[in-house]
Every structure is written in structure tokens, then in C-alpha cells.
Amino acid sequence: MPAPIRAYLPDLLVAGGAVHEGAALSVLGGEVVAVGEPAPGAERVRLAGKAILPGLVSAHGHSFQRAIRGRTQLRHPGRSDFWSWREAMYRAAARLEPDDVFAVARMAFHEAACAGITTVGEFHYLVGDPAGHPYDDPDRLAREVIRAAREVGLRIVLLRAAYARGGAGVPPSPEQLRFVDGSAGEVVASALRLSRITAADPAVTVGLAPHSVRACPAGWIEELAAEARHRRWPLHVHVAEQPAEVAHCRAEHGVTPVELLARTGALGPGTTAVHAIHLERSDVEALGRSRTTVCACPTTERDLGDGVVPADELLRAGAGLALGSDSMVQVDLLEEARALEGNLRLLRRERGVLSPAGEAGTDALAARLLGFATQGGMASLGLPGGALEVGDPADFASFDLADPSIAGASAHDLRATVIFSAARTAVRDVVVAGEPVLQDGAPPRGRPAAAEVVADFGRVMRKLRGG
Ligand SMILES: [Zn+2]
Numbered sequence: 423m424p425a426p427i428r429a430y431l432p433d434l435l436v437a438g439g440a441v442h443e444g445a446a447l448s449v450l451g452g453e454v455v456a457v458g459e460p461a462p463g464a465e466r467v468r469l470a471g472k473a474i475l476p477g478l479v480s481a482h483g484h485s486f487q488r489a490i491r492g493r494t495q496l497r498h499p500g501r502s503d504f505w506s507w508r509e510a511m512y513r514a515a516a517r518l519e520p521d522d523v524f525a526v527a528r529m530a531f532h533e534a535a536c537a538g539i540t541t542v543g544e545f546h547y548l549v550g551d552p553a554g555h556p557y558d559d560p561d562r563l564a565r566e567v568i569r570a571a572r573e574v575g576l577r578i579v580l581l582r583a584a585y586a587r588g589g590a591g592v593p594p595s596p597e598q599l600r601f602v603d604g605s606a607g608e609v610v611a612s613a614l615r616l617s618r619i620t621a622a623d624p625a626v627t628v629g630l631a632p633h634s635v636r637a638c639p640a641g642w643i644e645e646l647a648a649e650a651r652h653r654r655w656p657l658h659v660h661v662a663e664q665p666a667e668v669a670h671c672r673a674e675h676g677v678t679p680v681e682l683l684a685r686t687g688a689l690g691p692g693t694t695a696v697h698a699i700h701l702e703r704s705d706v707e708a709l710g711r712s713r714t715t716v717c718a719c720p721t722t723e724r725d726l727g728d729g730v731v732p733a734d735e736l737l738r739a740g741a742g743l744a745l746g747s748d749s750m751v752q753v754d755l756l757e758e759a760r761a762l763e764g765n766l767r768l769l770r771r772e773r774g775v776l777s778p779a780g781e782a783g784t785d786a787l788a789a790r791l792l793g794f795a796t797q798g799g800m801a802s803l804g805l806p807g808g809a810l811e812v813g814d815p816a817d818f819a820s821f822d823l824a825d826p827s828i829a830g831a832s833a834h835d836l837r838a839t840v841i842f843s844a845a846r847t848a849v850r851d852v853v854v855a856g857e858p859v860l861q862d863g864a865p866p867r868g869r870p871a872a873a874e875v876v877a878d879f880g881r882v883m884r885k886l887r888g889g
Contacts, residue, residue, distance in 0.1 A: 425451055428856070429460030432820060434473035434836055437810035439789065441833045447474055449816040452624075452855035457812060469820050472850060473836055475792070476810045477540025477817035478755035479799025482658065482696050482717045482746025484545055485527035485567055488879075489886060490514045491750060504664050504726045511749075512597035514886055516552050522882045523548060523563050527570035529879035532872065533753040535574055535859050538819035538849040542576055543746065543803045544568075545631050545658060545696070547583035547601045549612075554599025561612055568619065568626055573870055575852070575859030577817065579803040581631040581658045582613040584646055589636050590674035601633070606645040613655070625855055629656035629804060632688070634663075635671050635679040640686050647688035656692055656804035658717070659683065662705070663697040663728050680705035689714045694744060694802040698736065699729040706732065710739025715802045719748035720761035730765045734775050743794040744802035759791040760842050788838035795841075820851040 429446040437447060437457045447454060448461035455461055494510045496502070518526065527544075534542060548563045550556050559565070564580055571578035585601040588594050594602050603609050609630065617628045630650045632638040638646075643659070650657035661679050662668055671679045680701065683689050689712035698709065698716040709716060718731040726749070733743055745758040766775040777787040797808035807814035821840060823831060825848035831839035840848075852860040865871060 427455065427461045427464040428467055429464035430467045430469055430474060431460070432469040432472045432474040433823060434833055435810075436473070436475045436792070436837065439809060441836050443833050447810060447816075447818070449853075449856045452816055452857070454810055454812055454814050454816050457810065469851065471823050472820040473823055473831070473840075474810075474818050474820050475538070475840065476796040476808055477819050477852065477854065478538045478795050479541045479543075479744070479803070479808060480534060480539050480747040480753075480755055481543040481694065481744040481799040481802040482545055482719055482748055483530070483542055483750065484547070484748065485530040485542075485570070485750065486515060486518060486523055486548055487511060488530040488533075488750040489518070489526045489882060504728060505666075507726055515548060515600070516597050517886060518548070518552075518882070520557070520562055520566050522885065524566040524570050525878040525882045527567045528574060528870065528875050530750055530753060531571050531574040531576050532865075532870075532875045534747070535576060535852050535865075536849060536863075537754045537756070537846050538821070538852060539753070539755055540577060540817035540819065540852060540854045540859070541579070541799065541803065541805065542571060543579045543581055543629075543658065543799070544571070545581045545583055547585050547633055549585075549603060550600040552600055554602065561615055564612070564616055568616070572623065572625065574865070574875075575854050575857060575869055577625040577805075577815070577854050579627050579629055579656065579805070580613075580616055581629040581656065582609055582616065583631040583633050584609040584642055585633045585637045586639055586642055587637060589670060601637075606642040609646065610649050627804065629658060631658040634660040634667065635675075635682050636667050640675065640682060643683065643688050644686040647686055647693070650692060651687075651690070654692070654804065656694065656802065657688060658694045658696060658802075659688065661695040661698050662700040663723075665700050668700050678702055678705055680708055684708050684712070691715075691742075692804065696746065696748075697723065697728065697731065699723065699731055701732060706735050706739050709736060709741045713740060713742065715742035715744050715798065717744040717746050717802055718758070718762050719746045720758050720765055721752040721754070722748035724761065724765065725749065725751040730769050731762065733762055734766055734770070737776065742798055742801060744798040745795050754846060755795045756841060756844055759795045762794070763787070763791060784835050785838040788841040791841050792837055815854075816856040817854050818852075819849055821848045822850050
């Protein structure tokens with residue numbers, strides 16, 4: 423029997439960069455096959471009172487950090503900042519067994535689905551057991567994270583991180599031991615093993631991720647960048663999140679982190695620099711010139727007191743933009759998009775900071791921000807699509823036009839209303855590669871029930887709290 427063609431018929435459809443009224447989105451074999459009239463013979467799925475938007479993409483996150491939400495919001499006697507937060511994160515990371523990693527990741531991904539996220543980039547650096555020894559299957563924890571994403575139904579790009587040391591001349595601390603590999607070659611070998619999953623499940627792909635210029639020596643970065651280019655895998659790296667990281671890089675290498683990435687051949691259209699906050703003018707130019715993507719994670723960056731990504735300057739220089747949930751303090755890509763613009767409004771003391779030049783339409787700014795949250799993320803992860811054009815993966819979310827947060831929206835202002843005001847309660851249906859992930863707000867039959875996901879996560883939290 424041939425696979426059914428489905429034609430989704432919402433009131434409003436955001437596809438191909440435009441908002442359509444009364445148009446159908448036809449899907450076959452996990453791809454968009456038509457926008458407009460329903461494809462001939464298609465099974466019609468009427469979504470009355472709903473709008474379909476491209477699925478949101480969280481290009482950068484660490485799912486296990488969902489386990490420390492709510493447990494780090496305190497003032498320390500000394501200084502509370504990224505570094506004090508990191509101690510709490512390490513303590514939790516040190517206690518997670520494989521079943522726990524699965525349960526916490528599944529919680530994070532279920533929450534992501536409920537927020538209209540269809541693809542996650544998982545920057546994965548939990549490698550060994552709590553003592554730092556490899557599991558019998560050296561990719562055990564990465565496979566648990568992948569399994570969690572696929573049970574929920576999300577597309578996942580496992581960005582296999584490389585971690586060598588605590589810092590320049592500093593061996594890894596006991597808490598960092600389980601992040602560490604023996605060589606860049608071991609990291610590549612692990613990514614290669616994981617990449618074989620793609621043959622059976624195309625919604626799982628891989629990339630490489632030197633953790634940072636602090637955690638990786640220059641030689642590792644150079645080797646991983648060359649491998650990523652050779653294999654056409656995405657390369658992700660944390661860059662200039664904290665001033666101390668920049669200072670240490672200058673002390674070790676005599677250059678900024680961005681300059682070190684340039685020197686090691688790590689910049690380019692296949693690379694994503696995560697954060698990129700504390701930049702020199704020359705760093706902005708280098709990121710732009712090389713068409714590197716910057717992944718901003720504004721809810722994490724404000725939570726940790728990191729600073730503001732100069733997205734306006736980066737875009738003018740030619741860099742790409744993507745967004746990520748990072749530390750899981752919130753899992754809400756629309757909030758990331760509005761915070762990217764909102765933080766710059768506070769800093770520059772004007773509105774519409776990221777508006778595209780020469781475009782004054784009501785939702786030109788929102789269309790651009792939505793692009794960062796969709797196409798920008800897909801490009802960062804080495805994936806096609808994100809705009810629901812013909813040939814794109816059929817990854818999308820529906821929004822209830824009667825939700826109090828977006829009621830009254832029209833084709834004219836839909837994107838601006840959703841980007842700046844939608845609450846997560848508005849997300850009703852989520853589809854990845856043509857397969858249902860949420861139906862009217864809940865996982866469909868065949869996927870784990872929300873109550874099961876929450877209960878299993880609760881077990882891990884009791885363990886972490888219980889000593
Ligand atoms: Zn991160």
C-alpha cells in the first residue's frame with residue numbers, strides 16, 4: 423500500500439517565508455510535497471482555528487542540565503555567577519547513571535515538544551561513568567540521549583563534544599573526569615559509531631563539538647575542525663561566554679578565542695560559535711567574513727549573567743544566527759527569539775534593533791527572528807529545511823488561534839504575535855518528518871504519556887535531592 427499523502431488544512435500557514443490563508447500543507451514520506459491546493463488524493467486533516475508554523479529548532483542544549491532547574495537560584499557568600507552555577511551543575515552531573523540520563527533527557531525533550539520544538543542539537547559531553555571510566559558500550563550515554571529524543575519524537579543532532587582538560591596546564595578536576603576523552607581521535611571514532619544510527623533512523627545525525635578553547639588544546643580543535651569539514655558534519659564550540667575565558671585564552675595563546683578558532687581552521691559556514699558574547703571588533707568581523715553561525719542562548723545567558731550577544735553587529739558583519747535552550751533554565755525557543763531582540767533593546771535603548779534593513783512590514787522583524795529559530799537552527803545543525811518549502815522535512819507545530827496569548831492574530835501580524843507574545847499553551851500539534859509528536863497538546867498513542875515522563879523524571883530528582 424502506498425504511504426498516505428496528508429494535507430493539513432489550518433486557517434493560517436507560515437510556509438516559504440510567507441503567511442498563507444486557507445492554504446494546505448501536503449506531506450508525503452516525511453517531506454513537504456505541496457503548499458496551496460491539497461495534493462490530489464490526499465487525506466485531509468482540518469486544523470480549524472489553528473495556524474501552522476515551521477517547527478522550532480534548539481540548536482544548542484545540554485539535556486541533563488534540566489535536573490538542576492530551580493536548584494541554583496541562590497546568592498552565594500562570595501560571587502554568584504557562571505562559575506558558581508557550574509559547581510552545582512557538576513555535582514548533579516557526577517551522580518547521573520545511564521537510566522537517569524535517559525529520564526532527564528526525555529523530560530527535557532518532552533518539554534521541548536510542548537514548546538513547538540521539533541529538532542534539538544544536543545551538545546553531549548557526558549561520556550564516562552561517574553568515576554570517569556568508560557562504559558562497556560563507550561557511547562552508552564549518547565545512545566540514551568538519542569533514545570530519549572526519538573521516543574518523544576524529536577529530530578536530534580548529537581554533537582559529540584570533546585573535553586581534554588580543566589584549562590591551560592590544568593588537568594580535569596574529579597567532577598570533570600566523566601567528560602574527558604583520551605584524544606580527539608577517540609571523539610571522532612565515537613561520532614562515527616553514532617553516525618551509523620542514521621541509516622536506520624534519518625532523524626538522528628551527528629556533529630563534532632570541541633567543548634571550548636578552555637577545555638580543548640589547539641591541536642584537538644584543529645583535528646576536529648578538519649574531520650568535520652571532511653565529513654560535512656556540523657562543528658559546534660562554546661566561544662567567549664565569559665570574560666575569564668577570553669583572558670585565559672589570551673594568556674595561553676596570545677589571541678582571543680575567535681582568533682584561535684580562525685587560526686585552527688575552525689571558522690566557516692559549517693561552524694557554530696555558541697554564545698560569542700565577549701568579542702573584539704575584529705572577532706565580529708572574522709565571524710561574519712567566514713559566514714560562521716552564532717548560536718545565542720539568551721535565557722541561559724541572562725540566567726547566568728553572561729552578557730548580551732551583539733547579534734546586530736554580527737548580522738551586519740555577515741554571520742548567521744541560531745538559538746538554543748542551552749542550560750534548560752527555560753525550554754521555550756520563542757522566548758529565546760524575543761529575548762535576543764529584547765536584550766538588545768535594553769542595551770541600545772531603541773526598538774526593532776534586529777529589523778532587516780529596508781523592510782518596514784508589521785512582521786518583517788518577527789519573520790527574521792522566526793528564521794533564526796527555524797532555518798537558522800537547521801543550517802547550524804547541517805540539516806536542510808526549516809521553512810516548510812516543497813522538499814523540506816515536514817517538521818511543524820500548530821498554534822491555537824483562540825489561545826488567550828495570541829487571540830485576534832491575523833495573517834498580517836501572525837508572526838509578530840507569536841514571536842513576541844505566544845504562550846506555550848498555544849502549541850497544540852507537533853509533527854516531525856510527517857509523524858505526530860503531539861496531538862492537541864498530548865503525546866499520541868505509541869509515545870510515552872506525559873505522566874510517565876514526569877514520574878520517571880521525579881524519581882531522578884528524588885535521588886539527586888536524597889543524598
Ligand atoms: Zn552550552
